[in-house]
Amino acid sequence: MDLGDATLAAAACLVALPTLAWFAGRRGWPTFKYSVVGLAAGAIATPLSICLYLQFFTGPIRALVLGFPGLLLMAIHLGPGTAPLASHDIVENGAAGSWSVLGGIGWVRIASWAAVYAVVGAAFDLRNTRRQQRALPGGAVEQ
Numbered sequence: 001m002d003l004g005d006a007t008l009a010a011a012a013c014l015v016a017l018p019t020l021a022w023f024a025g026r027r028g029w030p031t032f033k034y035s036v037v038g039l040a041a042g043a044i045a046t047p048l049s050i051c052l053y054l055q056f057f058t059g060p061i062r063a064l065v066l067g068f069p070g071l072l073l074m075a076i077h078l079g080p081g082t083a084p085l086a087s088h089d090i091v092e093n094g095a096a097g098s099w100s101v102l103g104g105i106g107w108v109r110i111a112s113w114a115a116v117y118a119v120v121g122a123a124f125d126l127r128n129t130r131r132q133q134r135a136l137p138g139g140a141v142e143q
Contacts, residue, residue, distance in 0.1 A: 007058075011051040014044040031129060038121025042114035046106065049073030077113060 021040035025033035052070025055062040 007051045007054040011048055014048045014051065017044055032122075032125055034121035034124040034128075035118050036121070038117035038119070038124075039114050042117030043110055045073065045113045045117065046077045046110050049077050078109070 018037050018040040021036045022033070025036040029036060049070055052066045053074045055065075055070060056067035057063075
């Protein structure tokens with residue numbers, strides 16, 4: 001398995017987390033469905049952007065389809081000072097360099113993006129709850 005296939009497999013595993021959170025949120029916590037999905041999506045945002053960015057080094061089609069979105073996501077989620085350093089580490093050290101970017105402060109970054117995405121999800125949950133309350137007679141929330 002080469003680098004491109006390995007990072008695609010890692011990206012697929014990362015994308016599975018918010019998908020599972022969606023189904024769990026629908027079943028277990030319908031009122032907090034988007035908050036749960038936002039928390040999961042925020043937790044994978046930084047590692048997923050690195051996995052997608054690694055596609056730049058696998059071929060021209062993958063670079064165009066997956067590498068450019070990965071570069072954009074990496075610039076957003078790693079910040080303006082860290083993204084060029086991460087890019088240099090990835091070019092010099094390959095996959096090992098990409099995961100070294102997340103060491104130390106990376107876990108704080110993952111937790112902060114998870115919190116940001118969870119707050120955005122909570123805003124959607126609040127909006128949906130208010131819509132349901134207006135739609136039902138007497139303002140009761142349907143479970």
